[in-house]
Amino acid sequence: MYVSNDSFCIQQIADSGQCFRIYQLTDNIWRVIAKGKHVDVQELKKGQHKFLCSDDDFYSTWYDYFDFGTNYGHIKDMILSQNDPYLINAIKFGYGIRILRQDCWEALISFVISQQNNIPNIRKVIKKLCCNSEQFPSADVLKNYSIDELRDLRMGYRAEYIHDIAQRVASGKFDLNALKNLPYSEALKKLMTLHGVGVKVANCVALFGLHHTEAFPIDVWINRIIQKRYSGRFDYSKFGNAAGIIQQYMYFYERSLPVDT
DNA sequence: GCCCAGGCGTCCC
DNA sequence: GGGACGCATGGG
Numbered sequence: 001m002y003v004s005n006d007s008f009c010i011q012q013i014a015d016s017g018q019c020f021r022i023y024q025l026t027d028n029i030w031r032v033i034a035k036g037k038h039v040d041v042q043e044l045k046k047g048q049h050k051f052l053c054s055d056d057d058f059y060s061t062w063y064d065y066f067d068f069g070t071n072y073g074h075i076k077d078m079i080l081s082q083n084d085p086y087l088i089n090a091i092k093f094g095y096g097i098r099i100l101r102q103d104c105w106e107a108l109i110s111f112v113i114s115q116q117n118n119i120p121n122i123r124k125v126i127k128k129l130c131c132n133s134e135q136f137p138s139a140d141v142l143k144n145y146s147i148d149e150l151r152d153l154r155m156g157y158r159a160e161y162i163h164d165i166a167q168r169v170a171s172g173k174f175d176l177n178a179l180k181n182l183p184y185s186e187a188l189k190k191l192m193t194l195h196g197v198g199v200k201v202a203n204c205v206a207l208f209g210l211h212h213t214e215a216f217p218i219d220v221w222i223n224r225i226i227q228k229r230y231s232g233r234f235d236y237s238k239f240g241n242a243a244g245i246i247q248q249y250m251y252f253y254e255r256s257l258p259v260d261t
Numbered sequence: 262g263c264c265c266a267g268g269c270g271t272c273c274c
Numbered sequence: 275g276g277g278a279c280g281c282a283t284g285g286g
Contacts, residue, residue, distance in 0.1 A: 017267060111267075118266040121284055156282025161269085198269045219267035251267075264286085272279085 001051040001058040002044075007072035009096020010041045010049060016097055016252050018208050020110055020123045021130075034065055034102065036135050047096075067098050067211075075242050079249075086229050087246065090253035097248050099213060105169070105176055106136045107209030108191070111201045112161050121154075128153045139176075142166035161196025168194065184212040213244040222247060225254050 010030045014022040021033040029042045029052075039062055040052040051058050063069070076091050109129075114122050130136055143166040150159035168174040174194065179187050187210055191202035203217035216236040218226075226234045236243040 112269095114266090115268040116266065116281080116283095117268090118284075121266080124284090151282085154283060157269095157280090158282080196269065200268060204267070217267070220265085221267070266284095269281090270279105272277105274275105274277085 001053060001055050003049045003051060003058075003068075004047060005049075005068070006047040007076070007096060008047070008049065008066065008068075008098060010043055012094055012096040012252065013066075013098060013100065016094075016248060017119055017255075018204075018248065019100055019102060020114075020119070020126045021136075032062075032065075033134050034100075034106075035061060037061070038134055065101055067101055070098070072098060072245075075245055079239070079242060079246060086225075087249065090246075090249040093256060094249045094252040097245075097252055099207065099211065099245055099248060101211050102208050103136065104179065104205065104209035105139065107205050108165065108176075108194075108197075109136075109142070109162060111204040111208075112165065112196050113155060113158055114204070115158065115196075115198075115201060117158075125154055139166050139169035143170035158196065161194075164195045165197075180210060184210075184214055187212065188215075207244040207247075213241045216243040216247045219251075221251055221254055225250055 010022075010032075011024075013019070014024065014030050019034075023031045023033075025031050025040065028044075029040055031038050031040050039057070042050040042052065044050055051062060053062070076095075079087055079091060110122070110126055113125050113129075117125075142162065145163065145166070147159050147163045150162050153159075155162060165174075169176050179190060182190065184206055187206055188202050191197050191205055192199070197205070200217050200219055203215040206212040207215035207217060214237075216222075226232060236246065239246050
């Protein structure tokens with residue numbers, strides 16, 4: 001299945017820090033694991049990819065996952081029209097970034113693990129959590145792990161959070177499915193009732209797991225950008241539903257720059 | 262040994 | 275409501 005799209009780059013998405021289960025197989029092929037299965041994606045040249053799967057599989061699974069129903073060209077044009085030099089450079093650099101439509105549960109657990117952690121390590125822990133399989137453990141499976149067993153997966157102090165969240169979701173005390181019907185601000189509030197989920201993690205779950213693209217997660221990198229490039233003030237709310245996408249362009253671009261620039 | 266990484270809960274004011 | 279602090283782990 002050939003895909004031609006100027007706003008899609010599998011390498012950039014793999015390195016964008018929004019998902020942790022895309023693995024580089026060769027110099028131009030990446031394996032994407034999601035929804036209990038995988039697809040290998042080959043970059044032929046800029047803006048042109050080959051999905052190594054059937055057309056049926058592409059349209060029933062991966063079209064939605066990679067958010068191909070959204071026109072990122074239009075979103076970029078809207079952002080570019082603001083004439084913000086930093087954002088212009090960020091979009092030029094991260095032209096192939098998109099917001100994936102990930103599973104909410106996986107996003108929740110992944111971003112609890114992500115706190116005070118670095119991306120290579122996050123990927124490693126999640127891989128162990130999945131027992132090297134393509135199936136991300138459900139709440140029903142995770143609830144049976146003891147805190148010590150979770151610690152053995154090198155989660156550190158986050159093991160207690162994961163344990164507690166798995167109990168609450170598996171027991172139905174926390175209704176993950178109900179989250180999907182809530183508007184952004186209410187979903188955020190609900191998420192933050194979970195032990196180990198603060199403002200940042202809740203926003204990541206809202207953005208990557210619930211596709212609330214007005215969410216604007218602020219981690220150490222984004223905070224640094226706001227301090228360094230915007231004198232401590234950045235009004236992301238003016239971008240509305242594009243705020244979360246802008247956040248990804250900024251995050252991806254800043255991390256590519258050499259220090260002290 | 263130090264500092265940093267897609268932070269958060271707790272304590273204290 | 276804000277500021278300091280501890281927290282596991284791995285890499286530079």
